[in-house]
Amino acid sequence: MRFAFLTWLLPVVLALPQYNDGYQTVDSSTQPVQIRLSYQGPTAMMVSWNTFAQLHRPTVYYGLEPFFLYQVATSSDSSTYPTSLTYNNHVNLTHLWPDTTYYYLPAGSNSTVPYSFRTAKVAGDPTPFSVAVVVDMGTFGPLGLSTTTGVGAANPLQPGAHTTIQDISQQLHTFDFVLHPGDISYADAWLKEEIQQYLPNTSRVDNPTVYEHINNAFYDELVNITAYKPYMVSPGNHEANCDNGGTTDKTTGIKYTESICPVGQTNFTGYRNRFRMPSQPSGGLENFWYSYDYGMTHFISIDTETDLGHGLLGPDEGSPEFSGPFGLMNQQLTWLQNDLASVNRTRTPWVIVLGHRPFYNSAGGICTNCSAVFEPLFYQYDVDLYFCGHSHVYVRTAPVYLNQTDPNGLNNPRFTWYVVNGAAGHYDGLDTLQYPLMPYTQFAQDTDYSWSRFTFHNCTHMTLEAIASNNGSVYDEATLFKNRTCNDDSWKFPPW
Template sequence: METKTTISMLLLCVLLSISLPAVRTDYVRPQPRKNLQFPWNPKHPSLPQQVHLSLAGENHMRISWVTDGKSAPSIVEYGTSPGEYTLSSQGEATSYNYLFYSSGKIHHTVIGPLEHDTVYFYRCGGQGPEFQLKTPPGQFPVTFAVAGDLGQTGWTKSTLDHIDKCIYDVHLLPGDLSYADCLQHRWDTFGELVQPLASARPWMVTQGNHEKEKIPFFTDAFASYNARWKMPFEESESASNLYYSFEVAGVHVVMLGSYTDYDELSDQYSWLKADLSKVDRKKTPWLVVLFHVPWYNSNYAHQGEGDGMMAAMEPLLYAAGVDLVLTGHVHAYERSKRVNKGKSDPCGAVHITIGDGGNREGLAQKYVHPTPEWSVFREASFGHGELKIVNSTHAFWSWHRNDDDEPVRSDQVWLNSLIGSGCLEEKTYESRKILFSP
């Protein structure tokens, strides 16, 4: 019966989804690996599963986990010594139904205030194993690990293993997490897969097309994603979990939604405009933005899909002096020069596409030729990125290809922030007034 139900759900989702175009290969890279297998491992219904962290306002973190038992408490006990929990916090819980699937109890508990750059030990629900987390630093340097379009394949495992060897403070994920695609148990196995990393460092995510999972007349879009991966949207005065912002050390990070309204009359546009206008570049000299669908893309895959969002929102990002834009969706890597309005501009943002975390759909291996003048480096391989922001003016970006399971630093560059370039002062009143006009 379970097999028939799973097949029926999969067929329904396939019929309701839009097929992506196949990409022919003229550049041979490792083939996609099979989905990981997760043997059934029964646990006591009150024990925490799928534990992950996210930032939740200044000096606070949200701890999320799932229990099979509906009566388990949403309490987190924590402290700075193993086994000694001098503090505790009570949270909230939710659950959801998706066709024939009923989720476990999904807990979200905010702890804090926390000290910067400090190791804490914690326990979820009053029992079970002890976990350990490290809070981000309060000042430079700060390091972000970046990987999008993860999924649950052998390449995903390779990417996560490489990230685990990186000394980083926060993980950034620009959409397409589990590739559950309506099969809700894959959300559970994804949570199990990433728990070793996500329970130790905050994971800040935004949605991709594979999080949509909408079935007309049956399920709302993003129901599973919103229930499981609660981000600090309320803390950043957003009305939706699909877009929000946060600050860490001297960096203001904005997470946008490619699959919710973004035109000038939308709530997201109004929120973005207000959020960017409040950024204090003396406090946070770096401004980084993430969303799923790239605006600057010289791969044949997904050409033009970001044009509408780009037309609406690029003027806001340019006026605010955004330093770096990180996206996914295209299953390959590409880095641009500083760009604006489709061409190089020393006062624009650097755009990086990094949708190559290990998805099951394979790599997008065919590029447009000749290479656009704004494109600096492009390659179709699985991998991850590391962004080390050293101080208020300099950052080091590197992309690490997964080649035969060995991490290879294939692209690297020093970035200068716009705050130290004079660009913000040089921009005319006309280009900046968009942020402050009614």
């Protein structure tokens, strides 16, 4: 019996990752960098990372104990795109236990200890939880937002102030995962930074490299969050990756067109390669629209940039940022209606939608096409909250429908609650509120970089906190109450 056990154990031990003992030689071209996670349901987790060389079989070792990673998962998903400096690798870990801590390492890592993650709560689990939300966040430091700015930019970081990434990293214990609905890294702002004399001017040949350096710097900065907490994204206009088209250098009078943008910086190319959101299990499309359950909440990610439906095109039609469509006519709209209609509000009473552009705002930039398409469905299916960015300010509204404020406010409203917080940090600084503020506005600020946190206490109460990045303080807080009864215990016996 003992011999049989050792015969079984030996190949398992040989398959385990070899931790760096200080003498091991690591191949830097296949060493994992920019590790990131995304939910694929309560029993699956996508592990993604980048390497400087293509992997034949991306591999992840994982298990329930930190130094016994006895399970192995592989894939063939290792790809790149024109002008990219790295390869994107993705491995889906399946048949996991819900709400359970796992330890893992991608093959080739030189880490002396594994990373960890916790799987999602099953739908209906009434345990309180919190999520972090960040929008419009770019690279910090020499390639992005710092204590200095170029010509025309404003609101630099104050000396010694925390960046949003630093503050979220220090508060990992206060939330379960991160939502980032659009404008991720701002690598496409390289030309604007050169024109504003923040970055040195480069040749056309070197332009793609500048973009990729900014992009990689962002995900390197983010890894202390994304290697431990699932990072759920939605597309923003800057994921189209061509903000430079249409930019004018006022000094020289040169107006650049989209011809300056190489193929790797158009049509959401980097965004489509870097992430693997749970579109397949939810019937959605790539990283553009999808949904998933977490405990008592149903989360939905929508695409406000393309595929709006009803014949309405994305808000950037005619500009270099417009891309797609990626689906058939009305595909996203039909999917959203079916998804909302299928929600079991007894098991997941909260329905939260994330998108990039605002429907209601006090700093301009309202996406009227988005509102025309999505707002009637929000009303029909009683969506509790729509959270977005795009405007680099913080605006908390009252619940609204068709520009009318719900008379109940946050006390059991019939209308959807709208929140804008695009103040996470971009090289150009913050936007400016427009006074007088719109009548539905309850609180707004345009002076501090910030992120948000939502806490779902139970089936009736959910609290929003707006958090100043420089010191982690809560500068705005509000609680939404919905008068409903939740008594479904079937979540205790889920079909996994």
